[in-house]
Amino acid sequence: MSTPRTIATIEDLRALVGHELGSTEWVEITQERVDLFADATEDHQWIHVDVERAEAGPSAAPSRTASSPCRCCPPSAPSSSRSRSAAPGSTTAWRALHQPRAGRLADPGTATFEEVNDLPKGTQVVTRYVAEIEGVERPACVARQITLVTG
DSSP states (O other): OOOOOEEOSHHHHHHTTTSEEEEOOOEEEOHHHHHHHHHHHTOOOHHHHOHHHHHHSTTSSOBOOTTOOTTOSOSOOOEESSSOEEEEEEEEEEEEOSOOBTTEEEEEEEEEEEEEEEETTEEEEEEEEEEEETTOSSOSEEEEEEEEEEO
16 A cells, blocks of 8 residues: 655646546455445345356456445545645546455556646646456546645
8 A cells, every 4th residue: 555645736736637646555345345335235136246146257256246336436535735736636537447355355446637627727637546456457446536636
């Protein structure tokens, strides 16, 4: 897991465009996690919570629901050493390509700044997040988040 970083200026932020900011730790997707997620989202479809039926089904194992961001957006947004604030980001694009299955390890995400743009009310930061599943070539999910930094 990467160490949180503090960014002092917008120029420092611009210098990070295109650079990977770090990643989160791998986590094991257990059936307990899948069940807790099903409880939280009230999504108790058999593909998630009925282990025997799911193992015989198309996934060959229980999976998390497509509504889960796979913890794709880790709290890796930089903080500022000045009196700036970041408005909560909105996720503009979110693609789930593979669902984490019980018994697998998932990398909840790496973050990369894609753009830093000046706007009348502040600075817009576009961040791309990618989550992976151990042993799967394509990403589990990809998200793009826009955050407004003001102050």
